[in-house]
Amino acid sequence: MDTLMDVSALHARMASxxxxxxxxxxxxxxxxxxxxHYLEGHIPGAVYVDLPTELAEPAEPARGRHPLPSRDKFQAAARRWGISADDVVVAHDDAGNTSAARLWWMLRNAGFRSVCLLDGGLAAWRQAGLPLQAGPVEAVPGNVTLAGGGMGVIDAAQAADWANRGVLLDAxxxxxxxxxxxxxxxxxxxIPGAVSAxxxxxxxxxGRFLPAERLRLRFSRLGVDAATPTAVYCGSGVTAAHxxxxxxxxxxxxxxxxxxxxxxxxDVSRPVATGAEPGGAAAG
Known part of the structure; x- marks a missing residue:
């Protein structure tokens, strides 16, 4: 499935x-x-997903501020949102999909491929003059079965060495x-060696994604193309998914x-670099 769905395509799906x-x-x-904010107005039929409690475990120093939840916890949440095996899922937020991309990535990583982001999010829906619904929506529980390993993941040790084999982007x-x-x-x-992106x-x-060709140009200027081993981090693994x-x-x-x-x-044993360059001024 494509990464993005535009408002007109979503509206047509809903109307049909x-x-x-x-x-x-x-x-x-x-x-x-x-x-x-959701309760004040949302796309009709949209179910609210709480990122800190449903897309993350409680913070802990060894795993960061938004550790990924277990497969069982995530599957239970996905079923609670109403997802079944053959569904099409459209995730969105009101900030250019910078938080919704976390859900997109997690579903993709869990082997669920029929998920996309609403390009432009709620702002694009409003701009199209389409109606909003107030109050909560309770979904009929779904039966989706999730797995894992659908997307690439690295750990801190790999991040430390990534610049020696490819490009590590800081989002x-x-x-x-x-x-x-x-x-x-x-x-x-x-992280020393990381490139600012x-x-x-x-x-x-x-708040819509740039066209593919402009994104390719952006990333090529950062030293990234399809042949480059590429990894991404951010503050806690949320906007990196974007x-x-x-x-x-x-x-x-x-x-x-x-x-x-x-x-x-x-982890005080890991160095941190400052300044505008990937190497920066490293300190322990």
Missing amino acids: GQRTVLLDVRWALGDPEGRA RAGERYRGEIEPVDPRAGH PTAGNLDDA EIAALEIAGIPAALFPGSFSEWSN
């Missing part, structure tokens, strides 16, 4: 009665009111990469470091 599971993953760092904002600020993690900076650069001004979606649109496979910088920076 084709089975579609809509999942609203509104979450943002510093804004814990995703569910409240956080540039100022966090450079170590100028760090609002949540214990140390500021980046802020997630915001994947989107146009309307970068992996952008890379997929560009035809480039990439692996995720789930613990990301929140795991890395909690």
